[in-house]
Amino acid sequence: MNLNQNDTAVTPNQSLPSDPSILSLKDSLISKPHGKRVAIRTMTTVMADVVAFYVYLTNTETNPGPHHVIVYDHVVTNSGNGYNKHSGAFTVPKAGMYVFSWTTFVDQNSYFPIELAVNSHRAGIVFVHASTTFNGVTGSVVIQLQQDDVVMVRSEPGYNPSGNIYSDNKMKTTFSGWCISCSN
CATH class of the missing domain: 2.60.120.40 (Jelly Rolls)
Known part of the structure; x- marks a missing residue:
């Protein structure tokens, strides 16, 4: 995922799963100009820690x-x-x-x-x-x-x-x- 100078996500929708709850989270992250990088990294880390x-x-x-x-x-x-x-x-x-x-x-x-x-x-x-x-x-x-x-x-x-x-x-x-x- 790439961010422009205002930290706004510019990655197409196809890069995330199509699960509605994930898309809802993705949409809320994209609509907020600050904190996107941390939130997306956290979501990735949580999935990597699953046993x-x-x-x-x-x-x-x-x-x-x-x-x-x-x-x-x-x-x-x-x-x-x-x-x-x-x-x-x-x-x-x-x-x-x-x-x-x-x-x-x-x-x-x-x-x-x-x-x-x-x-x-x-x-x-x-x-x-x-x-x-x-x-x-x-x-x-x-x-x-x-x-x-x-x-x-x-x-x-x-x-x-x-x-x-x-x-x-x-x-x-x-x-x-x-x-x-x-x-x-």
Whole structure:
């Protein structure tokens, strides 16, 4: 974006997203002769500081046992680079209050307790069972975390599950997390 001698923006509208709230903010910034540079830089900085990820499993995991970490191999979003698709772990890049959600599908004749673990300790758990058809369950947790804490989804260590963790293009086994209040 270029500014003329009066600090008035001269960049065409196409350079910013078309979201109405962003355009409204952009229009109010352009109409005010002072402070535009600071406000626009702040908006860019806020977006750069976002910590969020969304990943899913592309294939069914056959007969995983107890204490099995689910390694979600397809990364859709990984802002902050906290998720590792090789280990299935999210390493907290910034301390703060986080929300995590995980959805697990199983196929016929399967049952699993699936837990969210933080530094190897249970932070949340769900149970999914399917007898004659596929079934799924979603869990969510809101939790305060410190930088370098490690979060993962796994089958519960003290329980012997049965069957398969299912995922395909119609039913995705997913894991996501985002910081709702991160420290700098």
